[in-house]
Amino acid sequence: MLCPACVSHGLPQAAKLHRTFAEHDVAVIGLHTVFEHHAVMGAEALQAFIHEYRLPFPIGIDQADETGPLPVTMSQWGLRGTPSVVLLDRQGRARLHRFGVVDDLVLGAAIGQLLAESPAVAASVLPDRVGTGKARPACDGEGCVSQ
Amino acid sequence: MLCPACVSHGLPQAAKLHRTFAEHDVAVIGLHTVFEHHAVMGAEALQAFIHEYRLPFPIGIDQADETGPLPVTMSQWGLRGTPSVVLLDRQGRARLHRFGVVDDLVLGAAIGQLLAESPAVAASVLPDRVGTGKARPACDGEGCVSQ
Amino acid sequence: MLCPACVSHGLPQAAKLHRTFAEHDVAVIGLHTVFEHHAVMGAEALQAFIHEYRLPFPIGIDQADETGPLPVTMSQWGLRGTPSVVLLDRQGRARLHRFGVVDDLVLGAAIGQLLAESPAVAASVLPDRVGTGKARPACDGEGCVSQ
Amino acid sequence: MLCPACVSHGLPQAAKLHRTFAEHDVAVIGLHTVFEHHAVMGAEALQAFIHEYRLPFPIGIDQADETGPLPVTMSQWGLRGTPSVVLLDRQGRARLHRFGVVDDLVLGAAIGQLLAESPAVAASVLPDRVGTGKARPACDGEGCVSQ
Numbered sequence: 001m002l003c004p005a006c007v008s009h010g011l012p013q014a015a016k017l018h019r020t021f022a023e024h025d026v027a028v029i030g031l032h033t034v035f036e037h038h039a040v041m042g043a044e045a046l047q048a049f050i051h052e053y054r055l056p057f058p059i060g061i062d063q064a065d066e067t068g069p070l071p072v073t074m075s076q077w078g079l080r081g082t083p084s085v086v087l088l089d090r091q092g093r094a095r096l097h098r099f100g101v102v103d104d105l106v107l108g109a110a111i112g113q114l115l116a117e118s119p120a121v122a123a124s125v126l127p128d129r130v131g132t133g134k135a136r137p138a139c140d141g142e143g144c145v146s147q
Numbered sequence: 148m149l150c151p152a153c154v155s156h157g158l159p160q161a162a163k164l165h166r167t168f169a170e171h172d173v174a175v176i177g178l179h180t181v182f183e184h185h186a187v188m189g190a191e192a193l194q195a196f197i198h199e200y201r202l203p204f205p206i207g208i209d210q211a212d213e214t215g216p217l218p219v220t221m222s223q224w225g226l227r228g229t230p231s232v233v234l235l236d237r238q239g240r241a242r243l244h245r246f247g248v249v250d251d252l253v254l255g256a257a258i259g260q261l262l263a264e265s266p267a268v269a270a271s272v273l274p275d276r277v278g279t280g281k282a283r284p285a286c287d288g289e290g291c292v293s294q
Numbered sequence: 295m296l297c298p299a300c301v302s303h304g305l306p307q308a309a310k311l312h313r314t315f316a317e318h319d320v321a322v323i324g325l326h327t328v329f330e331h332h333a334v335m336g337a338e339a340l341q342a343f344i345h346e347y348r349l350p351f352p353i354g355i356d357q358a359d360e361t362g363p364l365p366v367t368m369s370q371w372g373l374r375g376t377p378s379v380v381l382l383d384r385q386g387r388a389r390l391h392r393f394g395v396v397d398d399l400v401l402g403a404a405i406g407q408l409l410a411e412s413p414a415v416a417a418s419v420l421p422d423r424v425g426t427g428k429a430r431p432a433c434d435g436e437g438c439v440s441q
Numbered sequence: 442m443l444c445p446a447c448v449s450h451g452l453p454q455a456a457k458l459h460r461t462f463a464e465h466d467v468a469v470i471g472l473h474t475v476f477e478h479h480a481v482m483g484a485e486a487l488q489a490f491i492h493e494y495r496l497p498f499p500i501g502i503d504q505a506d507e508t509g510p511l512p513v514t515m516s517q518w519g520l521r522g523t524p525s526v527v528l529l530d531r532q533g534r535a536r537l538h539r540f541g542v543v544d545d546l547v548l549g550a551a552i553g554q555l556l557a558e559s560p561a562v563a564a565s566v567l568p569d570r571v572g573t574g575k576a577r578p579a580c581d582g583e584g585c586v587s588q
Contacts, residue, residue, distance in 0.1 A: 002346045007301060013252075020252055037342040045334035052296045052331075105160075105167055108255020109262065116263030149493045154448055184489040192481035199443045199478075307546075314546055399454075399461055402549020409550065410557030 001049045002037055003082040009101050010083030011055060016104075017111075018057045026111060030059030033074040033082060038064070089114050148196045149184055150229040156248050157230030158202065163251075164258075165204045173258060177206030180221040180229060185211070236261050295343045296331055297376040303395050304377030305349065310398075311405075312351045320405060324353030327368040327376060332358070383408050442490045443478055444523040450542050451524030452496065457545075458552075459498045467552060471500030474515040474523060479505070530555050 003010075011030075018028040034041040043061060050059060062071035073079075077086065080099040087096035087110055096110045150157075158177075165175040181188040190208060197206060209218035220226075224233065227246040234243035234257055243257045297304075305324075312322040328335040337355060344353060356365035367373075371380065374393040381390035381404055390404045444451075452471075459469040475482040484502060491500060503512035514520075518527065521540040528537035528551055537551045 002342050004347055016250075016252055020250070021256075037346075040334065040336075040339035040342050042334075045339065048296050048331040048334050053298055103163075103167070104251035105163055105255040105258075108252040108257075109168075109259035110255075111252075112256035112259020112261075113263045114259075115256065116260045149489050151494055184493075187481065187483075187486035187489050189481075192486065195443050195478040195481050200445055310544075310546055314544070315550075397457075397461070398545035399457055399549040399552075402546040402551075403462075403553035403556065404549075405546075406550035406553020406555075407557045408553075410554045 001032070001041055001046060005101055006083045007053075010085075011053065013102075013104065013107070015056060017107075021111070025115060028057040030055065030057060031062055031073060032059055033062040033071050033079060033084075034064070035070050035074060035081075038069075087111065087114060090118055148179070148188055148193060152248055153230045154200075157232070158200065160249075160251065160254070162203060164254075168258070172262060175204040177202070177204060178209055178220060179206055180209040180218050180226060180231075181211070182217050182221060182228075185216075234258065234261060237265055295326070295335055295340060299395055300377045301347075304379070305347065307396075307398065307401070309350060311401075315405070319409060322351040324349070324351060325356055325367060326353055327356040327365050327373060327378075328358070329364050329368060329375075332363075381405065381408060384412055442473070442482055442487060446542055447524045448494075451526070452494065454543075454545065454548070456497060458548075462552070466556060469498040471496065471498060472503055472514060473500055474503040474512050474520060474525075475505070476511050476515065476522075479510075528552065528555060531559055 001007075014028050014030060017026055020026075032041075032046050046059070046061065049055075062073045065072050065075060068075070077094070078097075079086075083099075083101065085096065085098045085102050085107065086094050087107075089095050095114060096107075148154075161175050161177060164173055167173075179188070179193050193206065193208065196202075209220045212219050212222060215222070224241070225244075226233075230247065232243065232245045232249050232254065233241050234254075236242050242261060243254075295301075308322050308324060311320055314320075326335075326340050340353070340355065343349075356367045359366050359369060362369070371388070372391075373380075377394065379390065379392045379396050379401065380388050381401075383389050389408060390401075442448075455469050455471060458467055461467075473482075473487050487500070487502065490496075503514045506513050506516060509516070518535070519538075520527075524540075524542065526537065526539045526543050526548065527535050528548075530536050536555060537548075
C-alpha cells in the first residue's frame with residue numbers, strides 16, 4: 001500500500017500472474033505485511049486500496065506480533081521487506097524466496113520449472129503456448145526441414 | 148531492423164534472455180528474415196544495426212529464396228512475420244512458436260518448463276532463484292512454521 | 295493517495311515540475327482532496343504516504359465540508375475528481391483547469407505560455423534552453439547559413 | 442534510423458508534437474543527418490524506415506558534404522549528433538538547440554514561450570487547454586472563491 005515498488009511493480013506483476021495462469025496451476029495470494037505506519041495501514045485502509053486498484057486476487061493480513069514491529073508470518077518466513085515474492089510448490093514448500101523487484105522473465109522461468117514437476121497437471125497449462133511441434137519443421141544437427 | 152515491434156520489444160527481450168540465462172541453458176540466436184525492403188536490409192545494413200544497438204547475441208541471415216519474397220527458413224518454419232519467437236528444446240524440436248509480442252512472464256514460463264525437462268542440467272540454472280527450500284518455513288494445511 | 299492515476303502519473307509529473315522549474319517561476323502545490331474513503335485518508339495517512347513516496351513539494355489538505363462529501367476547495371473550484379491540474383498565473387487566476395491525465399508536452403506548453411506573460415521574470419527561466427540564437431545559423435526562405 | 446535514442450525517444454516525441462499542435466503553430470520537420478554508415482542510410486533505406494514507422498511529418502535529407510563525413514546542414518548548424526532538437530521561431534531564428542534527449546515538459550515549455558510571442562496567432566492554439574478562466578474561481582491572497 002505505502003510501498004512504491006509494490007504499487008509500481010509487485011502488484012501489477014501479481015495481477016498479471018493471476019490473469020496469465022489458471023487458478024489450479026498458479027494461485028496468487030497477497031500478504032499485507034505491516035511493519036511500519038501501523039496506524040494507517042489497517043484493514044479498512046487495505047480494503048479501500050484493493051477497491052481503488054481493482055486487485056483481483058485474495059489478500060491476507062499478516063497477524064500483528066505483540067512483541068515486535070514485524071507481523072508473525074513476515075517474521076517466521078524471514079521476509080526482509082516489501083515487495084517480496086515467495087513461490088510455493090504443490091507440496092507447500094517455499095521454492096523461490098526473493099526480496100525486491102523480480103523480473104517477469106525470471107519469475108516466469110521459476111514458475112515454469114515448478115509447473116513441470118506436475119506434468120500431468122501442467123500439460124494443460126499452456127496448450128497453445130508450448131505446442132507439440134507436430135506441425136513444425138523437424139530440426140536436427142543439419143538444420144531444419146519443413147514437413 | 149525495420150520492424151518497430153522487434154526494435155521496441157523483441158530485440159530487448161532477446162537481449163534480456165541472453166543476460167538472464169547461461170548460454171548452455173538458453174542459447175539466443177537471432178534470425179534476420181527479410182521479406183520486404185530487400186534492397187536496404189542487406190548484410191551491411193544489418194551489421195550497422197547490430198553495432199548501433201549493441202546486440203550481444205549471434206544473428207543469422209535467412210537465405211533468400213530465388214522463387215519468392217520469403218527467405219528459406221522463414222518459409223520452411225512457417226514464420227508469419229516479425230517478431231516471431233521459436234523455442235527449441237535440447238532435441239532441436241520447436242516447442243513454442245509464436246508470432247507477435249510474447250509477454251516475458253509467458254516466455255519465461257515456457258523456458259522454465261523446457262529447462263525442467265533436463266533436470267540434471269537445469270539444477271544449476273537458477274541456484275539462488277529456485278532454492279531447495281531447506282532454510283524456509285515448512286508449510287502445511289495449517290499454515291507456515293518457521294524452523 | 296488511493297488514486298491510481300495520481301500515483302502513476304499526476305504525482306510523478308508534479309515532482310518533475312518541481313525539479314524542472316525554479317520555485318519563483320512555477321510553484322508546485324499539492325492538494326489532498328478527500329471525497330471518499332474519508333476514514334483512511336486523514337492527515338496521518340497522508341504524512342506516511344508523502345514520506346514513502348518522497349514527495350518534495352508542499353501538499354495542503356482540502357478542508358472537509360460538513361454538509362457534503364466534497365471538501366471545500368474541490369467543490370468551489372469545480373474539480374471533478376483526481377488527478378486534476380490547475381495552473382494559476384501570477385495574478386492568481388486559474389488559466390488551465392484539467393481533469394485526468396495531462397500530457398507533459400501539453401502541460402509544458404501551457405506553462406511556457408504563462409511564463410512568457412512575465413518576460414522580465416521568465417527571461418531567466420530557461421537561459422540555456424531557449425537561447426538567444428546569436429551563435430546560430432540565420433535561416434530564411436533559401437535555407438540556413440552558418441555565421 | 443540507426444540511432445537508438447532517436448527511435449525510442451526523438452521520433453515518437455516529434456510525432457507527438459505533430460499530433461498535439463496545429464501545423465500553423467508548430468511545424469515538425471525531420472532532418473536525416475547521415476554522418477556514419479553512409480552506405481546503408483540512403484534515401485531508399487529512409488523511405489522504408491518512414492513507411493514502417495508510419496512517420497507522419499516531412500523529413501528532409503541533409504546534403505552530403507564532399508569534403509567530410511558531416512552533411513552540410515548538420516555542420517552549419519553545429520549539430521553534435523543525434524537526436525538533436527532545434528526550435529525555430531516565426532522569424533526563422535533558432536531559439537532552442539539541444540543535443541540528446543529533451544524531456545517533453547522542457548520542450549513543451551520552450552514551445553509555449555515561443556507561441557506566446559505571437560499572441561494573435563497563439564490565442565487559437567490551446568483554446569480548451571489554457572482557458573480564459575472566466576468560469577473559474579477567482580483567487581486572491583485570501584484564497585479562491587467560487588463564482
